[in-house]
Structure formats: structure tokens, C-alpha cells
Amino acid sequence: MIETSPPPQPAPPPVFAVQKRRLRFLGLTLDDTIKAFFGGNALVAVVVLALITVFLFREGAGFFGQNRTNLEIYRQAGLEYVDFIRRQTDDHTALTRYLSDLRLRQVMILTERERRPLDEVNAALAPFDAFAEQFSATVDPLRALLSDLTEQVTAIKTKFIVTQDRKEERRQLLAEGKPAEADAVKIDTIDFATELKPILGALPLYKETSREFSRKLVALLDSVPSLPSPELHPRMEKLKQLARNYAAGFPAIERDMEAWEHTFPVPAWETFTAFLFGRQWLTASFWQDWYGILPLLIGSLLVSAVALALAVPLGVGAAIYVNQIASTREQRLIKPCIEFISAFPSVVLGFFGIAVLGQALRLLSQQPWLSWMPGFPYSERLNILTAGCLLALIAVPTIFTLAEDALNNVPRAFKEASFALGASRLQTITRIIVPASLSGIISAVLLGLGRVVGETMVVLLCAGNRIAIPDFTSGLAVITEPVHTMTGIIAQEMGEVVRGSIHYRALFVVGLVLFVLSLLINYAAQKIVRRYKLSIG
Amino acid sequence: MVNAAPATMETRPPAPPSAPALAAKVSPRFPAVAAAAASEGRNVIVDIDDVDFFYGATQALHDITLGIEAKKVTALIGPSGCGKSTLLRCLNRMNDLIDGTRLGGGTIKIHGVDIYQPDVDVIELRKRVGMVFQKSNPFPKSIYENITYGLRLQGLKDRRKLDEIVERSLRGAALWDEVKDRLQASGLGLSGGQQQRLCIARAIAVEPEIILMDEPCSALDPVATAKVEELIQQLRSRYTIVIVTHNMQQAARCSDRTAFFYLGKLIEYADTREIFTNPAHAQTEAYVSGRFG
Numbered sequence: 001m002i003e004t005s006p007p008p009q010p011a012p013p014p015v016f017a018v019q020k021r022r023l024r025f026l027g028l029t030l031d032d033t034i035k036a037f038f039g040g041n042a043l044v045a046v047v048v049l050a051l052i053t054v055f056l057f058r059e060g061a062g063f064f065g066q067n068r069t070n071l072e073i074y075r076q077a078g079l080e081y082v083d084f085i086r087r088q089t090d091d092h093t094a095l096t097r098y099l100s101d102l103r104l105r106q107v108m109i110l111t112e113r114e115r116r117p118l119d120e121v122n123a124a125l126a127p128f129d130a131f132a133e134q135f136s137a138t139v140d141p142l143r144a145l146l147s148d149l150t151e152q153v154t155a156i157k158t159k160f161i162v163t164q165d166r167k168e169e170r171r172q173l174l175a176e177g178k179p180a181e182a183d184a185v186k187i188d189t190i191d192f193a194t195e196l197k198p199i200l201g202a203l204p205l206y207k208e209t210s211r212e213f214s215r216k217l218v219a220l221l222d223s224v225p226s227l228p229s230p231e232l233h234p235r236m237e238k239l240k241q242l243a244r245n246y247a248a249g250f251p252a253i254e255r256d257m258e259a260w261e262h263t264f265p266v267p268a269w270e271t272f273t274a275f276l277f278g279r280q281w282l283t284a285s286f287w288q289d290w291y292g293i294l295p296l297l298i299g300s301l302l303v304s305a306v307a308l309a310l311a312v313p314l315g316v317g318a319a320i321y322v323n324q325i326a327s328t329r330e331q332r333l334i335k336p337c338i339e340f341i342s343a344f345p346s347v348v349l350g351f352f353g354i355a356v357l358g359q360a361l362r363l364l365s366q367q368p369w370l371s372w373m374p375g376f377p378y379s380e381r382l383n384i385l386t387a388g389c390l391l392a393l394i395a396v397p398t399i400f401t402l403a404e405d406a407l408n409n410v411p412r413a414f415k416e417a418s419f420a421l422g423a424s425r426l427q428t429i430t431r432i433i434v435p436a437s438l439s440g441i442i443s444a445v446l447l448g449l450g451r452v453v454g455e456t457m458v459v460l461l462c463a464g465n466r467i468a469i470p471d472f473t474s475g476l477a478v479i480t481e482p483v484h485t486m487t488g489i490i491a492q493e494m495g496e497v498v499r500g501s502i503h504y505r506a507l508f509v510v511g512l513v514l515f516v517l518s519l520l521i522n523y524a525a526q527k528i529v530r531r532y533k534l535s536i537g
Numbered sequence: 538m539v540n541a542a543p544a545t546m547e548t549r550p551p552a553p554p555s556a557p558a559l560a561a562k563v564s565p566r567f568p569a570v571a572a573a574a575a576s577e578g579r580n581v582i583v584d585i586d587d588v589d590f591f592y593g594a595t596q597a598l599h600d601i602t603l604g605i606e607a608k609k610v611t612a613l614i615g616p617s618g619c620g621k622s623t624l625l626r627c628l629n630r631m632n633d634l635i636d637g638t639r640l641g642g643g644t645i646k647i648h649g650v651d652i653y654q655p656d657v658d659v660i661e662l663r664k665r666v667g668m669v670f671q672k673s674n675p676f677p678k679s680i681y682e683n684i685t686y687g688l689r690l691q692g693l694k695d696r697r698k699l700d701e702i703v704e705r706s707l708r709g710a711a712l713w714d715e716v717k718d719r720l721q722a723s724g725l726g727l728s729g730g731q732q733q734r735l736c737i738a739r740a741i742a743v744e745p746e747i748i749l750m751d752e753p754c755s756a757l758d759p760v761a762t763a764k765v766e767e768l769i770q771q772l773r774s775r776y777t778i779v780i781v782t783h784n785m786q787q788a789a790r791c792s793d794r795t796a797f798f799y800l801g802k803l804i805e806y807a808d809t810r811e812i813f814t815n816p817a818h819a820q821t822e823a824y825v826s827g828r829f830g
Contacts, residue, residue, distance in 0.1 A: 328636060413674035417736070419634060421687035421743060422664035431686070436677050 053515075060512045063505035067291060068271040070502060076192045076262050077157040078199050079288050082149045084257050085206065088250070089146055092139045095243055099132045102227070102235055109229050127225035138216045141209050149199060154286065156195045163188055192262050207254055214247045275509065281467045281489070283503050291506040293513060295469045299384075299483030302470065303459055304452045306388025306479055307395055311452075312445055314392065315399030319441075322400075323407040324429050335404075342397040349390050350461030358386045358462060365480070375477030380464055384479045387463040391455055395448035402447055406440020407433060439528045446525035450518050456487040463488060486510050580607045582777060583628060583747065588643035590623055590632070596641065597623045599801045605747075605794075610769060610778045612788035612809065615798035616824070621781045624798070625749050628652075628779065629666035630659050647747070664691070667745035671752040673732035675724030675739070680707075680716055683724045683735055687743035702742055710738035711768050730761025734768060741776070748772065750780040754787065766791050785825055789813050797821045 022029045028036070074080050103125065110121045166187045173182035221240050227233065278292015322334050358381040365376040375385075410433050418428040434441070464482020467489070472478050490507050497504040581604035590598035598620045605611050613621035623632065627645060630652060632638045644651045652662055664687070675683050684703045685693075693699060703720065707713040712734045716727070724735055733753055740748055750769075754762040762784075769791050772778060782788050788795050789809060796806040797820070805812060805821045816822040 411674065413670060413672055414676055416631065416634065416668075416670065417674045417676065417739075418686070420629065420631060420663055420668035420670075421690065421739065422660050423687075423690050424660055427690055431690075432676060 056508060056512050056515060059505060060508035062500075063291075063502065063509045064271045064275070066502040066505060067275060068266060068268065070289060071270060071274060072266045073157060073160060074288050075264060075266060077160055078153040078192075078196045078262060079157065081196075081199065081257065081260050081262070082146065082153050083288075084253055084260075085142065085146045085149065088210070088253055089139055089143055091246055095239070095246060096132070096136045098239055098242070099135060102232060102239065103128065103132065105235075106227055106229060106232055109232070124228050128227060131220070131223070131225050134220055135217075138213055138220065142213050145202070145206060145209055149202060150287070152199055156190075156192070159188070159195075160190050163190055196262055203257060206257070210250050210254065214250050217243060217247050275506075279469055281484075283493070283506075289502070291502070291509075293486070293510060295467050296484055296486045296489050296510065297513070298469055299463065300453060300459075300485040300487070302384050302479065302483060303387045303391060303463055303485060304449060306384055307391035307452045308445065308449055310389060310392035311395035311399055311448055315396045315444070315448065316403050316441055318396075319400050319403035319407055319444075320429060320434070323404050324433060325425065338400045339397050341393055344393075346394060346455060346457040347461070349393060350458045353386055353390045353458060353462035354382065357389060358382050361386055361389070374475055375480035378480035380480065380482050382462050382464040383482045384463065384470070387459050388479065390458045390462055391452045394455055394458065395452045398451050399444050399448040402444030403437075403441045406437040406444060409440060410436045439531055443525035443528045446521050446528070450521040450525070453521065454487060454514065454518055456491050459485045460488040460491050465492070486514050490514075579604070581605065582607045582648055583779075584644075584646040584649075585624070585627075586644050586646070588624070588627065588645060589641035590620075590627060591639050591641050592635070593637040597801050598627075601643070601803050603796055603803060603806055605777065605779060607777050608773065608775070609793040610773050610780060610791055612792035612795045613779065613781045613798060614783075614785065614788050614795060614824070615804075617783075618800075619798040620801040621796075621798045622751055625751055625779060625781050628747070628749055629663050629668055631663075631668065633659065664743055665745055666747045666749060667740035667743065668749045669733070669736050669740050669751065669753050672756055673729060673736050675727070675732050675735050677723065677725055679721045680724050680727070680735060681720040683739050684742045686739065691743070706738040706742040709741050709772070710734045711764065711771070712738055728761070730757050730764055733757060733761070733765055737765070737768060737772075741772070745776065747777045747779065750778060752781050752783060755783060762787070785813075785827070797824060799824070 025033070106125065106128075107121055110116045110124070111118060116124075166185050170182045170185040170187065173179075173185065221243055224236065224240060227236060275291055275293055277294060278290055279294050280290040280292050281295055282288070282290040318334065318338060322331050326334065362378065362381050364370060365373070365378050370376050414432050414436055415428055418432045423431070463485055465484045465488060466482040467484045470478045470481040470483055490511055493503070494507050497507065583605035585601055585603040585605070588598055588601040589596060590601075601620075601624060603624075613625060615621050626632045627640070628647075640653050645653060647662075647666070650657070676686060678686070681703055684706050685699050688699060688702060704713060704717075707716060712731060715731060716722075716735075724732065727735060733756075737748075737753070754765050757765065766787060769778060769780070773793075780788075780792065792809045794806070795809040795812040797804045797812065797816075797818075799820055805816060805818045807817070811817075812821060813825055816825060
């Protein structure tokens, strides 16, 4: 009995066969995995950026509280009071320095221009030297007083710091659950009013010393010897004027000291202003630490300004030449050359700066035919100029490449239209091409600036690393002075600081300022580029 | 004859006879256009004689001989790559801007002056021979600045005079009524057709004698095209116009004389009416009747 069921018909193939089985691994298809991989990469970037920002702010924020305490101690322990006298003696030192500078100029004139032998010069300057010695000695009694007071207030400060340390120790012991040991920690209470009594009691002595000093100084000014070279007489007169003004300021100092109280509160904003406008960056000092960013900021800005002043004409000029004037063969030669500069590690450039450029520039500055240049001749091999020149080298490829892109984006039609109207090549460049790409060029310059401001190695090696606000009174000559920079100070000091200390946090705040500065520069650059794209339409 | 034309095209050997020979075949008066024209009372101011032109090693123009008449509209037509734009750009030496181009032989004379002689000041030449481009290209400046650009290049600073020329040029380009209230607005803010007329105004502001137009309407819609064509009709009384166009109707509507180019050679050059109604050459007929190109 054979059942003759019809053989099973194979299912007809679907007419519209577009379905496909996908391989799955852990419930994910290959596409999902690839997507997750790329998405993950992007996420990592975002997370890292957020972490860095948070870290910067967290570490930096503590600084302002600590700095306020720092400023409070400065006042309460009487350091601020003693600093009135210290400034007075410092100003005197500045005058003495002016005198020795004057002597140096006189000696230069006599030996180099008039070719007189050194013995003769020294003999001629003998009365001047005697005067300078007397001038310098007038401050000695005041300085002795200052030195005594310094010792006393330093002792008060140390005592206070010791109590602070003890309190911290006790707090920790309590936290560890050892009340017995904690009670054993002896804490002296410090009454600043009593401690400061002897210091404030020295005021009459100070007044007497200061007045005597003033008398002697003014008397001395009446018997100033005249210098051999008449051309230096105005300078001598200026010194007299400066010294008289100096002495005239003494009563004001007395008044300030009388009015001073150690209980004056330190307002919260002062910790910010002391940082942002502080003129000193002084750490690990026996006296008082100051965290003022101004010298570093000014150093950074000056170095960047010099770098840009050199890099902008070079970079933009080269870009215009390559894009508008050069033949194809020249383009093929120049472009890689300029872009190759960025292949140098900055430490190599810095090394080159120390070994070659600094020396070469100094030699150049000492050429007589260049003496008209501001600040020339100079003797500091490492200074703003040296660092600026090297930074310019770093900024040139950035500026060149981006500016060239911007020029390239100018439609060829503009150029043709200009030529067709009878413009010369130069007219076309200056009136059409550059204006049309101006925002691109500006943003190129800004990005070059960003590159320069953030550059560390070159400035650390070549800027001279003197933490002081350079002397702007001499105009452009300021660029021949050594400075320290924000990037340089972080690189130099971060390795040595105690984690969590005020110095450590101060460096973070400097980093924060740097971060904000770069952010602003980049933001501005992007903003300008966006506007530029609109205007070309 | 007409039907056979495309076939002729395909079987034609790659190097057709040289232009003079061809011209001799198709039009007895062709070889010496200038002479012939003069004899017919034509006023030829641009005399193109036996011109070869090269982009690097590639020859773009072969033995072109052609005379362009004053105060007439001359249309250059032909399929893409036939050399008509190249020839146009030879007339104000715009080809100089392209690397590796050179005039291989022949002369181009304007008013009898060979413009390819080394002592010719290209800037001066371009002031006399203005140009309007295929894609309207106003500068990213105000309308006013666009018009005065060429004048300022020549050092004209007198504000009143500039104002006057701006108005005259914009009126000349039939744009004044549309933009007179916003002369300080950007030229890029205008519509495509207005931009092109702005470019024409810019070109006529410097008072050229000859205006070259390189497909001036190819990027415009029909309404804007009509306006520009109308403008060309107005301009012909004062300027000599050479126009390159892909649009056969445009050539027929606007021009007095038409030259047909093919593969870098001048095939036929005659009065427009004749080219379109009674072409002497089979290729011309095939092209103008739309069967190839």
C-alpha cells in the first residue's frame, strides 16, 4: 500500500529576495560593533577633556583659600609692617644702582670714546666714588633696624606656623581615634597683639633713624661732584631729583606705619587681586611667599608679541608669495621647506637658541652699526628677543599653512575679474585677494599665537627665566630683557613642589590661566573663520 | 546633404584640412577676412591672423583667422572644448594667467597693434578690452565698490565723478532702478542675474572699447537671460562685443556675425543670418540645427 502523497514541493524562491541573516555575537551585529568602537573613541576624547578640566579647576580652586591665609599671616605676624621699612631701603638700593649705572656709562665714554687709560679714569672718578660710597652708607642705620625687626617678626610667623602644624597633627590624631595622644599635643595660643608690642614699640626709634637718614641724604645732595662728561649731567640732575622725591616720601611712610593695625581684615577678593595683579612671584622665601602672575603673564605676552611680530610678516608674506606669485616649481620647493620647520622638536630649537642664536644675536647687538636699535647692545644672551625669534620659527609653519589655505579659498573668479579690469598683480593681491581672505589670515595668526603662548620648551631654555616685570621705561628696549613665562614656570617648578601645598596649587592656577587664554584665542579664531565663510558665500 | 552630416562627422579623418584651406572650400572670401571686409566696407578692429594656441603640449587653436568688426556683436559658437573660450581669452590675454599657455604662431592685432608683442602693457590692454565671465563674480564688496574698483585702480578719487560713473554704468547695465537704494550693500547679496549685470556694469565703468563675454547667461534662468540679452542689444551701439555662447538661439537673437568652431578650428564665419539659414558647411548646419554638439 503505497501512499502516493505528492512529493513535497520545494518552496518557490521569493521573488523579492532582500532579507539576509546577520551574524550576531553577544547580541551585536558587526555593524553595531564597529559603531560602538568609533563611538567609544569619541567618548574617550570627551571624557578625557572633561577630566582634565575638572582636575585643573579642582586643584587650582584650593589656591585662593590658601593664599588668603597666607596673606592673613603676612598681616597678623607684622611682616607687612616691617615691609614698609623694607621698601624704603629697597628704593634706596635702586638709587644706588642708578649711580653705579651712571659710573659705568662714564667709564665707557672715557675709555672707549676718549681712549683714556683705566688708571686715569679711576682717578678722575675718585670724587664721584667717594660720593657714591657716602650715598650708599646713609641707609645703614635704617638697614640695621630693619634687620632686627625682620628677625623678630620672622620668629612670630614661625611660632604661628608651628601652632598651625600642631593643630593639624592633633586633628589627625583625633581622626585616627587616639584622643589620649591628641591631648598630649601641646598647642600654644598666640596673641598677635602681645607678640607685636615690641615691634610697634620700635616706631619712635624708626622715626628718629628715618629722619636722620633723610637729613644726611639731602645734605649729601648739595655736594654732588660733577662728572667729567657734560652729556651725563642731565642724568646726574635726574638722580638728584629722584633722591629728593625719595626723601620727601618719608613722612608718608611714617603716617602709614602709624595707621597700620595687624587686625585689619583681609577681604576675600584680595586673594584674587593679589594673584592677578601681584607683581611678584616669590616662592620658598624665608620672608613671605608671593604668588603674583603678572611677571609671568607679561613675560609670556612679550615673548609672544615678539614672536608674532616676526612670524606674521614672514608667514603671511610667504603664503601670499607661494599662493599668488610663485611658479609651480617654486611652490613645490617652498611649501615643504616651511612645513618642515615644524618637524623640529621644540627642545632642539631651544638648544639651538642657547648654543647659536642667543650668542649670534648678542654679537650682532654689539655691532656699532646696529646701535640705533632699541636696547642694543645688550649682554644677556637669553632674553625675550632670543626666545621670540625661535617661537616665531615655531609659529611660521602654522601661520603659513593656514594663511595659504585662506588665500586658496578665495575664488579664482575674483582674481580673474580683477585682472580683467586692468589691475596689476600687486593691486589684485592687496585690494582683492588679501581683503577677501583677511578673516582667514587673522584666524591663522590667532592660531599661531595660540601655538606660541602654549609653547614651553623654547621659552624655558631661551627666555632667561628671570621672574620680574621687565622695565618698560626704556620703550622697545624691553625686548632685550630676560623674563620668565607661565609655561616655563610650570615646567620648572612643578617637579619640586609638595603636593597640595599652596605653591603646587598656585602652579595649577597658572595652568588654568593659560588654559583660558588658549581657549579664548581658539574661540576667537573659529568665530572669525565662520564669519569669513559666510562672507565668501 | 543635411541628413548625411552626422555620418560625415564620424567618418571624418581626425585632422581635417587646415582652416584656410577649409575656408577656401566653403567660402571663397574667407582667407583674407580683413581685406575682404575692408573692401566690403566693414570696419574690422580686431584682426586675428593664423593663430595657433597651446596649453602645454596640447594645441587648442589651429590656424584661426578672423576679423571682428567694430560696434557689432560677434558670437563664437561651437561644442564644448572647441576653443571658442580660449580664443576669447586671447583677446585680452587672460590666458597669460594660466601656466604653460603660449601663442604658438600668428598674430592678434587690435587697431593694428599686435597685442602679443613684449612691449604691450597687459594692464592697459585689459582696460580697453573688458570681460564678463561665465559665472558672475562680483567682489565681496559693496555694489558701489564693485563698480568703482577699476576706476580706483586708475587712481580716480573724486567722489562726485565716481558717483556719476556708478550711476551711468548701472543705468547702462539696466540695473540702476533695482539697486539705487542699496549701493552700499554687498554685491554678493544680489540675485544671479543682477550679479551678472553688476559684472557688466563693472566692466563698462572703465569705458572699454571691446567687451568680451564668456557664456554670460549659462548660469542664469530664462528671465534673467532675457534681461542680459536685452542689455547686449543696448550695448551694441557703443561697444564692440564678442560673446561666447552655447545657446544657439541666443547667438541667433543677439549677434550680427557668428563664428562656428569645431575641435580648435574655425569652420565657418559669416553673418549670423547666413549661418543660421544658409550655412556653407555641413558641420555648421548640423550644429546649428541641433543634431550634434
